[in-house]
Amino acid sequence: MVFNRTGILIWLLILCLSCKQSYNETKVQDSRISVLQLEVPDEISLPMKIHELDSLIQNSKASKPDSLNLELHNTKGLLLYRLGAMDSFFYENKVLWKKASQENHQYFLGKAAFNMAYYFNEVEYKFDSAFYYYNVSKNAFLRYRDTAQAGKKLLNAGIIQTRKNDFFGAKETLTQAISFLMDRDEAKYLSAAYNQLATCYKELNDFDNAIDFYKKAIHTSDSPKDIFSYQNNLALVYSELKDYLSAEEVLEGLKPKPSDDLPKKTLARILHNLSYFKWKNGKSDFKEGLLNALEIRTEIGDKRGLITSYLDIAEVNKASNPIKSKMYLDTAISMAREIGMPKGEIDALEQYMVLEPQNIKYKDRYIFLKDSLYQQELQVKTQFAKMKYDDEQEKARLLALETEAAQNEAQLAREETQRILLLSLLAVLLMGGGSYYFILRQQHKKRTLQEIYNTEKKISKKIHDGLANDVYGVMTAVQHQDKAPNEAILDQLEDIYRRTRDISHDTRELATGKAFAIELKDMLQGFSGNGTKVLIKGMEGVSWEKLNIHKCVALHRTLKELLVNMKKHSGAGLVALNFKEEKRRLQVDYSDNGIGVKRGQKQGVGLQNTENRIQSVGGQFIFGGVEGKGVKVTLSIPI
Amino acid sequence: MFKKILVVEDFDSIGLGISAVVQNKIGAGEIVTSQYCDEAYLKIKRAKQDGAPFDLLITDLSFEKDYREAKLKGGKELVEKLREQGISIPIVVYSIEDRRAVINELMEIQKIEAYVLKGRNGLKNLEQALLAIANGDTFLSPELKNNVEKKNLFELEDYDISLLSNLAKGYSQSEIARDFKSQGMSPSSLSSIEKRINRLKEEFEAKNAIQLVATAKDLGLI
Numbered sequence: 001m002v003f004n005r006t007g008i009l010i011w012l013l014i015l016c017l018s019c020k021q022s023y024n025e026t027k028v029q030d031s032r033i034s035v036l037q038l039e040v041p042d043e044i045s046l047p048m049k050i051h052e053l054d055s056l057i058q059n060s061k062a063s064k065p066d067s068l069n070l071e072l073h074n075t076k077g078l079l080l081y082r083l084g085a086m087d088s089f090f091y092e093n094k095v096l097w098k099k100a101s102q103e104n105h106q107y108f109l110g111k112a113a114f115n116m117a118y119y120f121n122e123v124e125y126k127f128d129s130a131f132y133y134y135n136v137s138k139n140a141f142l143r144y145r146d147t148a149q150a151g152k153k154l155l156n157a158g159i160i161q162t163r164k165n166d167f168f169g170a171k172e173t174l175t176q177a178i179s180f181l182m183d184r185d186e187a188k189y190l191s192a193a194y195n196q197l198a199t200c201y202k203e204l205n206d207f208d209n210a211i212d213f214y215k216k217a218i219h220t221s222d223s224p225k226d227i228f229s230y231q232n233n234l235a236l237v238y239s240e241l242k243d244y245l246s247a248e249e250v251l252e253g254l255k256p257k258p259s260d261d262l263p264k265k266t267l268a269r270i271l272h273n274l275s276y277f278k279w280k281n282g283k284s285d286f287k288e289g290l291l292n293a294l295e296i297r298t299e300i301g302d303k304r305g306l307i308t309s310y311l312d313i314a315e316v317n318k319a320s321n322p323i324k325s326k327m328y329l330d331t332a333i334s335m336a337r338e339i340g341m342p343k344g345e346i347d348a349l350e351q352y353m354v355l356e357p358q359n360i361k362y363k364d365r366y367i368f369l370k371d372s373l374y375q376q377e378l379q380v381k382t383q384f385a386k387m388k389y390d391d392e393q394e395k396a397r398l399l400a401l402e403t404e405a406a407q408n409e410a411q412l413a414r415e416e417t418q419r420i421l422l423l424s425l426l427a428v429l430l431m432g433g434g435s436y437y438f439i440l441r442q443q444h445k446k447r448t449l450q451e452i453y454n455t456e457k458k459i460s461k462k463i464h465d466g467l468a469n470d471v472y473g474v475m476t477a478v479q480h481q482d483k484a485p486n487e488a489i490l491d492q493l494e495d496i497y498r499r500t501r502d503i504s505h506d507t508r509e510l511a512t513g514k515a516f517a518i519e520l521k522d523m524l525q526g527f528s529g530n531g532t533k534v535l536i537k538g539m540e541g542v543s544w545e546k547l548n549i550h551k552c553v554a555l556h557r558t559l560k561e562l563l564v565n566m567k568k569h570s571g572a573g574l575v576a577l578n579f580k581e582e583k584r585r586l587q588v589d590y591s592d593n594g595i596g597v598k599r600g601q602k603q604g605v606g607l608q609n610t611e612n613r614i615q616s617v618g619g620q621f622i623f624g625g626v627e628g629k630g631v632k633v634t635l636s637i638p639i
Numbered sequence: 640m641f642k643k644i645l646v647v648e649d650f651d652s653i654g655l656g657i658s659a660v661v662q663n664k665i666g667a668g669e670i671v672t673s674q675y676c677d678e679a680y681l682k683i684k685r686a687k688q689d690g691a692p693f694d695l696l697i698t699d700l701s702f703e704k705d706y707r708e709a710k711l712k713g714g715k716e717l718v719e720k721l722r723e724q725g726i727s728i729p730i731v732v733y734s735i736e737d738r739r740a741v742i743n744e745l746m747e748i749q750k751i752e753a754y755v756l757k758g759r760n761g762l763k764n765l766e767q768a769l770l771a772i773a774n775g776d777t778f779l780s781p782e783l784k785n786n787v788e789k790k791n792l793f794e795l796e797d798y799d800i801s802l803l804s805n806l807a808k809g810y811s812q813s814e815i816a817r818d819f820k821s822q823g824m825s826p827s828s829l830s831s832i833e834k835r836i837n838r839l840k841e842e843f844e845a846k847n848a849i850q851l852v853a854t855a856k857d858l859g860l861i
Contacts, residue, residue: 465701468735469650472757476656479762494759501735515740522739525792533842537795537860573844576858591858632859 046083050076070100070108077115090119110140114153121160128380131160132387148189151180155193158200164380167200174200191221195230202237210237224260232270235277244280251277268296268305276312290316307332307344314351322355329355342373449550449616456507464504471497506560513545516552523556524577527563532572534563538579542586546639554617555588555637558610562590562633565607570594570631581639590633596625640773642668643691647679647698647714648733656762657697657733664766665773667695676702676711680720683728693728695772696721697765700734700741715741718749729772731755733765742783753778793842795860798824802835803855806848812836 053076057069077092097112099105117133120126138153154177161170174197181190198213214234221227231250238247251274256262262270275289290313297305310332317325329348336344349366356362475493479485511519517539528534547555559577566572572594580587611621619637644667648654654672661667671693673679679698686692700714711717718730730751736742737756745751753768755761755778768778801824805815812832819827826832836848845851855861 461701464735465703469653469701469703469757472735472761473650473652475759476762477652480656480659490759497758501737511738511740515744518740518743519738521792528792533793533844535793535795535842535858535860537800539794574854574858576860578860589859593854593857630857 046079050079050083053079066103067105067108070096070103070105073099074108074111077112081115086119086123090116090123093119106140106144107146110137110144110146110149110153113137113140114156117153117156121156127160127164128383128387131157131384134160135387147180147183148186151177151186151193152189154180155189155196158193158196161384162196162199162203164384165203165377166380166384167203169384171197171200171204187220187222188226191217191223191226191230194220195226195233198230198237199233202233202240205240207237207241225262225266228254228256228260228262228270229266232266232273235273239273239277239280244277248274248277248281264296264300265302265305268293268300268302271296272305272309272312276316279316286316303335303339304341304344307335307339307341310335311344311347311351314348318351318355326352326355342369342376345369346373445616446550449553453550453553457509460504460506460508463500464508468497468500468504471500510549510552510556512547512549512552516547516556517542517544520556520559523560524563527567527575532567533574535574535576536579537577538581542579542581543639547586547637551617551619551637551639554610554613554619555586555635558614558621558635559588559590561606561610562631566592566594566631570596572630584639585636586639587634587636590631590635591625592630594630596627596630640665640667640769641695643686643693644670644695644697645679645682645693646670646672647674647676647696647717648672649674649699649702653699653757657765660762660766661697661769665769674702675707675709676713676717677707677709680711680717683721683726684724687726695729695731695769697731697733700732700736715745718745718751722749731765731768731772731778733757733761737783739783742779746777746779754780754783756780756782758782799835799839800861802832802839803852803861806836807852807856807861 053072057072057076073092073096077089077096080086080089080092093112093115096108097116100108100112113133114137117130117137120133121130124130134153134157138150138157141147141149141153154173158170158174158177161167161173174193177193178190178197181193194213194217198210198217201207201210201213211234214230214237217230218227218234221230231254235247235250238244238250251270254270256267256270271289272293275286275293278289279286290309294306294309294313296302297309310328314325314328314332317328329352332348333345336342336348346366346369349362349369352359352362353366471493475490475497478490478493510516521536521539524534524536563575566575570592572592575590575592578589578591580589607623611623614621614635614637617637619635622634623631624633625631641661644661646654646657646661648657654674658670658672661670671682673682676698679696683693683696698714698717702709702713704712711720714732714734718732721728721730730749731753732745732751733755735757742754746754752772755765755768758764758780760782761780764778764780771778801819802815805818810818813829816827816829816832819825819832826835836851839845840847840851843851843854845854852861
């Protein structure tokens with residue numbers, strides 16, 4: 001018991017280690033499970049292991065099914081198979097299939113489907129179900145990109161089709177299986193597939209191809225057991241061709257040795273067939289072989305083999321001992337009915353009809369069986385064809401889904417591209433719109449400036465040419481009246497005239513270019529005198545011709561406003577204006593030595609307006625200066 | 640003195656004033672008035688064709704717009720047109736326009752004979768102008784003359800800034816002279832420099848070089 005416990009612990013440790021290894025692997029390999037099983041000490045009973053596995057499965061259930069959990073189910077299934085608990089084996093694989101489907105885990109899906117197919121094929125004899133699950137398994141392995149496994153499943157499906165006489169279908173299935181197995185190092189399965197395909201050809205009376213493929217099978221196989229079986233099959237083709245000599249020759253050359261460890265079934269087949277061919281070739285030493293084979297077949301319960309034995313022995317005895325022959329045929333018929341092999345009964349009835357040509361009962365039965373066999377075959381064929389068709393449809397559906405997915409992806413990509421395009425377009429539109437808006441705004445600003453300027457100009461002209469002229473007219477009239485002019489009135493008139501002119505001067509039309517420089521200088525001049533001196537520098541170096549009218553107006557009015565403020569508030573004795581042109585900007589530094597501005601003092605409305613003016617032509621206006629130290633202003637206008 | 644004078648003035652009382660002055664003080668033969676520049680131009684041309692040309696034109700610059708479509712919008716256009724046509728009639732511009740740019744252009748480019756600014760002494764000046772023209776001279780109203788020649792506005796040269804900078808660095812006048820000479824700046828003579836510094840002191844209202852430099856610095860000139 002102590003050893004037992006240690007054994008379980010060691011086994012579990014190995015299991016866990018291997019599980020851990022596989023935890024992050026998607027590809028789980030069969031070999032590890034077998035290694036795992038080899039490592040298990042024999043002392044540990046299978047039920048014990050299964051029990052341990054159950055607890056492991058329970059523990060791993062906490063998390064959602066993953067490859068570890070799936071592998072545990074798979075292992076449990078294998079152990080149950082080894083235990084011979086086939087129903088539990090089937091149940092376990094059904095669970096595995098369900099979970100693998102949920103997880104979309106193709107490897108275990110394929111494994112489970114294969115095991116279920118095996119169960120239907122070998123235990124339940126439900127070949128249609130077996131065929132279905134082999135196909136399911138094949139498709140799973142194809143999705144898993146394991147064509148060798150897919151080929152094996154196809155081989156199994158093909159064997160079922162052959163057995164159910166759907167030879168055309170089988171041919172197709174097997175050809176596909178061969179194509180999958182061809183590139184692989186799978187001699188055992190490839191040769192089996194060749195063999196099975198050859199059998200199909202034989203049943204379809206295409207003996208040349210049958211011989212060809214049996215020879216391929218013999219050539220490919222590396223297992224003596226299988227080679228004997230294939231040789232036997234080859235011999236049977238020769239027999240179908242009535243070439244009993246060749247058939248006998250093939251089997252005579254086999255000479256099975258005990259070391260070949262042939263299954264008794266195969267041994268019996270070879271023995272039986274060889275003896276039968278010997279009889280066909282007119283040799284006498286055949287009876288013992290036939291009887292020995294019958295004995296072996298009885299011993300191992302090979303019912304299909306037994307039916308063949310009975311039929312052939314009946315044939316051999318047909319001439320010499322019809323009663324014995326009929327006896328064998330009766331046995332063959334009952335056994336064929338027992339295992340549901342109508343072909344056996346038909347063969348028997350064929351012989352019976354020769355033995356008892358008058359007996360209508362056998363003929364009717366023969367015809368009925370032939371018909372029903374035909375019907376059955378037809379039904380089976382249709383069934384398989386339907387399954388295959390469904391399978392194809394499923395594949396087509398999957399393909400369509402994949403195509404759809406690809407199309408969706410393409411569509412998404414297209415939409416993404418379109419989205420990017422749209423966004424770019426939007427960005428371009430926005431930018432374009434933005435620039436357009438900006439341009440419009442600039443134009444509007446320019447128009448507004450122009451309008452303001454025009455209005456000012458118009459008013460100025462009206463005052464100048466109209467009002468001032470009128471006042472001057474009155475002045476002239478007063479001066480030239482007959483009596484001596486009233487000087488006091490004339491003084492007042494002159495004052496009104498001056499003021500009117502001054503108002504118009506504030507807003508009058510300005511020249512541009514060099515003439516503007518002169519006008520500017522004149523304006524500055526007007527502020528010089530009466531205790532204030534205006535110093536200017538650098539006016540000659542400015543490219544005045546580059547300043548448009550709006551810039552000229554802005555500069556003129558701004559400087560004038562500054563000087564008006566200076567005259568009114570600062571009490572400055574000196575004003576310096578420094579003109580500089582650099583980097584395509586005209587900069588004017590204003591400074592005076594007046595009282596400056598008090599800290600926190602707000603700019604007057606006039607200065608605020610001039611700042612706006614400068615900004616409206618893209619310029620800058622920086623007002624500074626320290627209290628008691630005069631005012632400093634820097635303004636710059638792009639040229 | 641003048642046999643035939645054309646007065647172009649859209650304001651009646653002013654036109655009358657001019658006529659009075661010309662008639663009473665100068666004594667002209669014929670005075671024709673017009674209120675439109677286009678009309679004035681035609682009259683001048685017609686008179687010339689008729690062999691009795693005007694020997695003086697007195698015109699205002701600005702004319703108020705009315706219902707008439709004017710090709711020549713003002714006195715400036717009229718003067719330009721006449722000069723363009725090669726009509727070398729003596730011209731007096733009598734206007735309230737005091738912008739030097741405008742006046743300069745008329746005097747220097749169009750070569751008008753006199754520019755008289757309307758004002759308290761406008762008519763007196765006009766009288767002076769006519770006398771000057773009769774003597775073959777040109778005339779400019781004294782107010783305008785003063786404006787142009789007033790020296791209130793002082794223009795600093797780069798030369799001045801160099802001077803001030805050197806003074807600020809503590810160089811003596813002779814050192815500055817030497818420096819200027821080596822740099823090829825002129826004038827570089829000690830006397831010129833001294834003169835210029837004195838001028839700057841005057842303009843900056845500075846008692847000495849120290850105050851001059853301080854003020855220049857305060858004004859951000861150096």
